[in-house]
Amino acid sequence: MSFLTIDDVWKSYADVQILERLTLKVEQGEFVSMVGASGCGKTTLLKMILGSEQPTRGQIQLEDQPISPEPNQARGIVFQKYSVFPHLSVLQNVMIADEFTAARFLGRTFGKQKQQIADKAIGFIEAVGLSHAIHKYPHQLSGGMQQRLAIAQALMKSPKILLLDEPFGALDPGIRKDMHQLIHKVWKENNLTIFMVTHDIQEGFELGSRLWVFDKVRHDPQAPTAYGAQITYDLALNSEKQQQAGQTLAKKYAKKVVNL
Numbered sequence: 001m002s003f004l005t006i007d008d009v010w011k012s013y014a015d016v017q018i019l020e021r022l023t024l025k026v027e028q029g030e031f032v033s034m035v036g037a038s039g040c041g042k043t044t045l046l047k048m049i050l051g052s053e054q055p056t057r058g059q060i061q062l063e064d065q066p067i068s069p070e071p072n073q074a075r076g077i078v079f080q081k082y083s084v085f086p087h088l089s090v091l092q093n094v095m096i097a098d099e100f101t102a103a104r105f106l107g108r109t110f111g112k113q114k115q116q117i118a119d120k121a122i123g124f125i126e127a128v129g130l131s132h133a134i135h136k137y138p139h140q141l142s143g144g145m146q147q148r149l150a151i152a153q154a155l156m157k158s159p160k161i162l163l164l165d166e167p168f169g170a171l172d173p174g175i176r177k178d179m180h181q182l183i184h185k186v187w188k189e190n191n192l193t194i195f196m197v198t199h200d201i202q203e204g205f206e207l208g209s210r211l212w213v214f215d216k217v218r219h220d221p222q223a224p225t226a227y228g229a230q231i232t233y234d235l236a237l238n239s240e241k242q243q244q245a246g247q248t249l250a251k252k253y254a255k256k257v258v259n260l
């Protein structure tokens with residue numbers, strides 16, 4: 001049994017075929033980087049793993065169960081654009097999901113229960129390096145700090161899978177390096193399985209233990225929407241040798257398949 005199984009998945013919107021023939025197995029603890037030309041369906045695959053979109057054909061299973069369309073704590077997501085609540089402080093932003101779970105009707109918790117949630121939140125805020133900003137509001141934070149906050153929020157639900165959709169795309173190169181270190185630490189310490197869409201193929205190589213390249217194999221100039229993208233390369237990046245082989249391949253094909 002694999003942790004996540006993608007079994008002959010196809011996805012179309014109306015008569016536009018986006019993805020086709022995806023068959024992949026992912027084990028727990030892998031870090032899958034996903035690259036490919038803009039619009040080829042990377043985010044669509046993330047959404048199907050999240051459960052917010054359904055395959056048109058085929059099935060995705062997590063631990064032998066079909067992915068449920070309802071929000072599920074097993075899967076957390078961090079987008080490129082900051083997804084934090086502007087009217088809540090750092091601490092409140094990280095606490096809020098647990099508070100809602102604990103107090104479904106009032107959305108508030110009190111006393112010991114609130115303190116327990118706060119203690120847990122403070123742990124994750126420390127882990128992402130935001131202790132000094134715990135009472136600040138999102139507009140007082142830099143872009144990198146807001147992404148740290150979004151990661152702390154996602155970790156609060158102890159997800160097994162973390163879905164990252166160009167999480168560092170809006171950040172300056174120097175800050176991206178810090179974020180790479182952070183996400184690597186978060187990945188290892190929380191035994192996460194990560195799927196990350198990126199337009200930066202080097203980032204994909206540096207962070208991933210595996211790299212998926214999306215590309216359209218079939219073309220019909222008379223019917224440009226008839227065929228979707230497939231995963232044309234599925235590269236393991238665990239060893240130095242695999243990294244080097246992957247880099248060589250990437251140099252050869254990057255111009256064709258990735259908008260660099």
Ligand SMILES: Nc1ncnc2c1ncn2[C@@H]1O[C@H](COP(=O)(O)OP(=O)(O)OP(=O)(O)O)[C@@H](O)[C@H]1O
Pocket residue numbers: 013018036037038039040041042043044045197
């Ligand atoms: N809900 C939807 N209804 C119709 N078409 C959609 C919908 N969501 C996405 N699409 C289309 O599906 C295609 C793939 O979109 P997707 O966002 O998955 O691509 P992507 O590879 O992540 O692109 P980018 O790298 O630019 O973020 C695009 O042409 C997009 O317009």
